[in-house]
Amino acid sequence: MQINSDMVALVTGGASGLGRATAEALAAKGAKVVIVDLPSSDGENVAKELGGVFAPADITSEEQMNAALDAAEKLGTLRAVVHCAGRGLTVRVVEKDGSPGSLADYTTIINLNLIGSFNVLRLAAARMAKNELADDERGVVIMTASIAAWEGQIGQIPYASSKAGVVGMTLVAARDLSGKQIRVNTIAPGVFHTPILNRHPQEIIDKLASGIPNPRRLGRPNEFAMMAQQLIENPYVNGETIRVDAAYRMPAK
Numbered sequence: 298m299q300i301n302s303d304m305v306a307l308v309t310g311g312a313s314g315l316g317r318a319t320a321e322a323l324a325a326k327g328a329k330v331v332i333v334d335l336p337s338s339d340g341e342n343v344a345k346e347l348g349g350v351f352a353p354a355d356i357t358s359e360e361q362m363n364a365a366l367d368a369a370e371k372l373g374t375l376r377a378v379v380h381c382a383g384r385g386l387t388v389r390v391v392e393k394d395g396s397p398g399s400l401a402d403y404t405t406i407i408n409l410n411l412i413g414s415f416n417v418l419r420l421a422a423a424r425m426a427k428n429e430l431a432d433d434e435r436g437v438v439i440m441t442a443s444i445a446a447w448e449g450q451i452g453q454i455p456y457a458s459s460k461a462g463v464v465g466m467t468l469v470a471a472r473d474l475s476g477k478q479i480r481v482n483t484i485a486p487g488v489f490h491t492p493i494l495n496r497h498p499q500e501i502i503d504k505l506a507s508g509i510p511n512p513r514r515l516g517r518p519n520e521f522a523m524m525a526q527q528l529i530e531n532p533y534v535n536g537e538t539i540r541v542d543a544a545y546r547m548p549a550k
Contacts, residue, residue, distance in 0.1 A: 298376060298432050298529055302327040305373045306529075307365065309356055309417060310382030312338035314491035315441065318518030319379050319525045320347055326526070331369040333362075334382070356382045356413040362420050374428055378421040379439045379525050383410040384493075385456035403455040410459030414440055418470060418481070426477040432532065434478045439528050440467065442485040444540055448547040460485070464538045471536030480535040482528045487542025489516035510544040 298304070306323045310316035311332035320343065324330045330349035333356070334340040344351035350372065352365035369375045386406050388398045418438055425436030442463040449457025463483055471481040488494075488505050494515070506514050524541050528534055 300326040304328040306377040307331040309333040312340035316381035318522040322522035329372040387452040406455035411462040437480040440483040468536040483538040
């Protein structure tokens with residue numbers, strides 16, 4: 298599917314990090330971009346910079362996501378959704394003090410990362426299903442997992458569980474939506490240099506980078522955006538989860 302001025306693209310988590318880089322890449326190719334992020338984010342300013350629209354929303358809310366999709370459809374035909382919103386939270390099965398891991402914290406991350414992903418996917422696909430065909434398809438949805446889906450580290454159990462769920466969702470969704478000519482793919486990034494990492498001391502960032510085979514550095518957000526762009530443009534990639542990780546495999550801790 299061509300990325301041009303005829304395309305409306307919605308990017309969740311688009312105010313920063315991987316989402317922002319993706320929004321910038323799509324806007325640079327002429328797409329009309331809708332940034333979806335929390336009201337407290339920098340989404341309004343990012344949208345202005347890109348000549349797009351900011352639609353504040355909680356991805357787990359049907360009402361708020363439908364409002365964001367309404368905003369997208371006011372710009373034209375929604376053809377692409379790149380879903381980057383999500384976060385992690387440290388939980389162990391048994392904490393160091395001997396107490397069981399927090400069920401509330403586990404549920405919070407599953408609700409945001411996994412149930413939120415399904416909410417975005419189902420609502421966006423329902424809109425796309427009504428589109429006229431363009432380049433023999435109606436739309437494409439790209440979700441974001443993580444290499445933690447396979448190699449989650451100690452303390453990442455809610456995050457790894459949620460991202461494994463996104464991986465498991467991908468092929469099923471692609472098959473389910475095949476009759477509607479909507480493709481679904483997922484990107485599983487490795488360790489990328491995003492604002493979240495800036496909270497850590499430089500020595501921790503350097504240690505992370507030293508374990509990455511080639512290139513021996515953290516991923517750059519624009520490299521995630523490049524993959525998202527390719528998954529939108531290549532009509533024969535469907536139902537895939539693609540690791541973008543420089544051959545990195547996370548250790549246990």
